[in-house]
Amino acid sequence: MNSNPASGDLPTADTLARDPADACSTANDADASAAVVCCRHLSKHYGSYQALADCNLSVPAGTVFGLLGPNGAGKTTLIRLLLGYLSRSAGTVTVCGHDPAIDSVAIRSRTAYLPGDARLPRHMNGKTVLKFFAEIHPGGNLTRSLELSERLELDTKRRVGFMSTGMRQKLALATVLSLDCDLLILDEPTANLDPTVRSTVLDLVMEANADGRTVILSSHVLSEIEDTCHQVAFLKAGRLVKELQMADLFQLHRVNGFVADQDAFDGLKHSLPASLAEQIQVKPLGIRDGMGMAVQIDTAGDLNPCLQWLADRSLQRVRIEPYGLRNVYDSVHGIQPKSSTLYQSQTAGTPATQTAGGTE
Numbered sequence: 001m002n003s004n005p006a007s008g009d010l011p012t013a014d015t016l017a018r019d020p021a022d023a024c025s026t027a028n029d030a031d032a033s034a035a036v037v038c039c040r041h042l043s044k045h046y047g048s049y050q051a052l053a054d055c056n057l058s059v060p061a062g063t064v065f066g067l068l069g070p071n072g073a074g075k076t077t078l079i080r081l082l083l084g085y086l087s088r089s090a091g092t093v094t095v096c097g098h099d100p101a102i103d104s105v106a107i108r109s110r111t112a113y114l115p116g117d118a119r120l121p122r123h124m125n126g127k128t129v130l131k132f133f134a135e136i137h138p139g140g141n142l143t144r145s146l147e148l149s150e151r152l153e154l155d156t157k158r159r160v161g162f163m164s165t166g167m168r169q170k171l172a173l174a175t176v177l178s179l180d181c182d183l184l185i186l187d188e189p190t191a192n193l194d195p196t197v198r199s200t201v202l203d204l205v206m207e208a209n210a211d212g213r214t215v216i217l218s219s220h221v222l223s224e225i226e227d228t229c230h231q232v233a234f235l236k237a238g239r240l241v242k243e244l245q246m247a248d249l250f251q252l253h254r255v256n257g258f259v260a261d262q263d264a265f266d267g268l269k270h271s272l273p274a275s276l277a278e279q280i281q282v283k284p285l286g287i288r289d290g291m292g293m294a295v296q297i298d299t300a301g302d303l304n305p306c307l308q309w310l311a312d313r314s315l316q317r318v319r320i321e322p323y324g325l326r327n328v329y330d331s332v333h334g335i336q337p338k339s340s341t342l343y344q345s346q347t348a349g350t351p352a353t354q355t356a357g358g359t360e
């Protein structure tokens with residue numbers, strides 16, 4: 001099992017997160033055969049620059065699979081390798097049972113791909129674009145793409161050249177989401193869209209998944225990944241550093257509160273029963289005010305026994321919230337939580353001192 005590369009902050013999220021190196025490791029088992037995408041040691045370098053290194057990834061059929069990573073992490077490179085738009089430098093990959101280096105046409109006929117920089121013919125109007133793509137893709141369906149345009153409130157009579165950036169994105173989405181396919185690959189599908197349309201697009205993604213399509217969704221918007229995906233992979237500087245099941249993420253919680261002093265903190269820590277030691281992590285935040293010191297408690301798994309333990313503790317001003325994808329993302333990237341924000345939301349104006357090294 002891979003340890004969290006960036007932080008020990010998560011209680012047992014590491015035990016919940018699968019080691020990327022395990023992906024497709026048993027090519028003959030049922031899970032692996034159900035994978036729509038399977039990469040083993042997949043690598044890509046551009047000249048001497050390593051854009052993707054030793055990527056082991058399995059996307060199970062029927063899932064919405066999120067790809068997360070900062071700019072330049074390698075998400076688009078990975079997607080283009082899957083579709084055969086780029087040739088790999090090392091490793092193996094299959095998509096819908098085909099190797100993109102051998103049969104990318106078979107893959108593309110079963111896949112709908114929205115690139116992050118979708119370019120459409122500027123001289124055509126919207127409807128002509130929809131018709132064009134409906135005719136060239138084996139899963140094309142003009143009626144469906146016109147319906148989708150309506151749901152996205154797009155005027156298909158307008159010429160692409162006269163459309164706004166968001167309108168062109170809607171047109172690309174209506175094209176891609178209408179295709180009858182096994183695998184939908186969406187690279188930042190909600191970029192340039194207003195909040196209402198974003199929400200419609202996420203609904204359409206979930207509808208496509210409910211219709212049986214596997215979806216790979218690359219996005220920088222953590223809430224979108226959290227709301228739509230079953231599983232998420234974190235890419236960092238060309239490496240797949242973590243995978244997480246959303247069902248497991250939703251079992252992670254963070255409790256913030258205050259204890260009177262260091263003795264009370266020590267008492268709190270020592271009162272943790274062995275049965276919860278794997279499930280709960282207690283740490284001081286290094287913040288004090290006139291009434292005590294701030295404590296952070298991360299829990300994994302069933303919250304009920306944790307709450308029972310907490311109920312008998314002398315924790316004050318308690319706040320419980322879902323751990324959330326933001327915290328996982330920050331821990332993967334070694335970003336410290338903003339203690340001042342935590343503190344302000346807890347104490348509403350009481351003066352505090354924060355120390356660099358922990359409790360003092």
Ligand SMILES: Nc1ncnc2c1ncn2[C@@H]1O[C@H](COP(=O)(O)OP(=O)(O)OP(=O)(O)O)[C@@H](O)[C@H]1O
Pocket residue numbers: 046049051069070071072073074075076077078116
């Ligand atoms: N054709 C290319 N030649 C050289 N380097 C490239 C090329 N394409 C991408 N790169 C580099 O590879 C790295 C990964 O790029 P990629 O586009 O895959 O990142 P990304 O995760 O999709 O980023 P973003 O979120 O900004 O879209 C970047 O450092 C990028 O500059």
